[in-house]
Amino acid sequence: MPTDVQAIIQALVKAQLVNDTYDRGEKLQPVVALSRGYGCGGGEIARELAKRLQVGFFDKEVLNEIVAQSGGDKYLLEKLDENVKNRWEAWILSFLSGDNVLTENYQRLLVNVLLGILDTGGVIMGRGAHIILAKHEIFRVRIIGSPEKSAKRVAASENLSLEEARKKVDEKNHERSKFVWDYWKHRLSDPTEFDLVINTDRFNDMSQVAGLIIDAMHYAGIKTVKQAEK
Secondary structure (H helix, E strand, O other): OOOOHHHHHHHHHHHHHHOOOOOOOOOOOOEEEEEEOOOOOHHHHHHHHHHHHOOEEEOHHHHHHHHHHHHHOHHHHHHHHHHOHHHHHHHHHHHOOOOOOOOOHHHHHHHHHHHHHHHHOEEEEOOOHHHHOOOOOOEEEEEEOOHHHHHHHHHHHHOOOHHHHHHHHHHHHHHHHHHHHHHHOOOOOOHHHOOEEEEHHHOOOHHHHHHHHHHHHHHOOOOOHHHHOO
């Protein structure tokens, strides 16, 4: 089923209208920022995680479309800007320094959208969300795998030769690392920027990895719907 981006934007605006503070407090909608290497099963893990947590799933395509549509809709853009104003100002003060200034409209809109997801909950794939939202109560996960194992997965799923798969894994991982460095001047290879790093080389069932992440979230004191129902 296609994602209704306008419905997502309206939900973000509605959630922000209800909550006039950027402190999530005791809310139960968890936010997971999931970064992954190509061919490590990150997409499957993220979708299963969102399903179990009963929150939205936001990949690169969805986020880019939200940014594009909110940027082109004056009313929605004004609402997003208005309702994340306190968060935005706090984010600028805590994150930016020196000559690292947001000069591109995409960056500003992306930050606004990600700050809005704090109120709706969600599993966010990539886009530097683990950096942008690091000072909020989110759970940051990095999914990794060896180049060889990742290439074998890609070759099998995309009907490529192993050599073609290796090349694609290298290119995609470079592209993702470059995005994070170009926009936010952080390294994806820094494990200290994540709460949990999982190597999926020995996992065949990615739903098990989603369960592992939820267990880790509970141990970290992050409440989920399942916990709240107990």
